[in-house]
Every structure is written in structure tokens, then in C-alpha cells.
Amino acid sequence: MLLQKDYNPALNTVTAYGEHHLDINRVRFETAVCVGPEGPVRQLELQTAADIDAAFLKALIGLDAARQDPLAFLDDAPPALPKDAPEVLLIGTGSRQVFLAPDIIRPLLQLGIGVETMTTQAAARTYNILMSEERRVLALLLPGDPHA
Numbered sequence: 001m002l003l004q005k006d007y008n009p010a011l012n013t014v015t016a017y018g019e020h021h022l023d024i025n026r027v028r029f030e031t032a033v034c035v036g037p038e039g040p041v042r043q044l045e046l047q048t049a050a051d052i053d054a055a056f057l058k059a060l061i062g063l064d065a066a067r068q069d070p071l072a073f074l075d076d077a078p079p080a081l082p083k084d085a086p087e088v089l090l091i092g093t094g095s096r097q098v099f100l101a102p103d104i105i106r107p108l109l110q111l112g113i114g115v116e117t118m119t120t121q122a123a124a125r126t127y128n129i130l131m132s133e134e135r136r137v138l139a140l141l142l143p144g145d146p147h148a
Helices: 055-062 102-110 120-132
Strands: 013-019 021-023 027-031 030-037 042-044 088-092 112-120 138-143
Touching: 021 030, 042 138, 055 088, 055 102, 102 112, 112 120, 120 138
Parallel strands: 088 112, 088 138
Antiparallel strands: 013 021, 021 027, 030 042, 030 138
């Protein structure tokens, strides 16, 4: 299904999707991807939502690479976020919505990053809307189950 007829080549846009693929900037991906409005589209090794854990999500947004304040523990301050950290992380879980366990998303929520899980098609549409509104959004999109 064609999702976005026109797109700004300077921004990463989901331009189409099918049951087992996504097109971003008119380039087809049949693997899980992580995409933000700018920068490269990252292909991921994930197969299903069950492969996602808290450490993976923290690494995905660059939290592990963020410089940590060595005295932050004195104030119970949260870790410093990377300057390009998203406001919201959309997780497209394939053709069916899968909710992640609270302990998986809690670390991001505690940092003020919203986390939403939905079908990949819904996540792709939502990503395009938020991206067009110039929001700091990051989308983790898994293709539909090829065995479904």
C-alpha cells in the first residue's frame, strides 16, 4: 500500500508498506529497521517483539553511549540523554500488536521518552505524521511474520 505519495528526500519517510516489507524513501526493507527523521536507516537483527529487551532499547536510543555524570547518583538524577534522544519511540510489532512487559519500557519512560507499541502499519503511519510535525520521533519497525 502506498503510504506517502510525495516525500522530502532530506527526511526519512515511510513511503509504502506491505505484509512483509517497508519502503523508506522508496527503498525496500524486508528486515526490522530503526528509522528517525534524519540519518541512516538502521537494519536490525530482530525477528519478533520477543527479541526486544530493556538493554536493546537503551542502546537503540544511544543511552549507553551518552556521557554519564559520575556524581548523578548523589541526586538520584537520571542518566544524561543524548542530545538527539527521541521524545517518543514507536515500536511496530509486525502484523499484530504486541505489548512489551513494563520492565522493558520502564527505563525509557523514567527518562521522559514515550514508548508506544502498535502494529507496524500503524507505527509507520504515526511515524510519518510525527516526523512531518518536526517531532523527535524514532521508529523501530518489525516486518510482518513471513510465516503468517
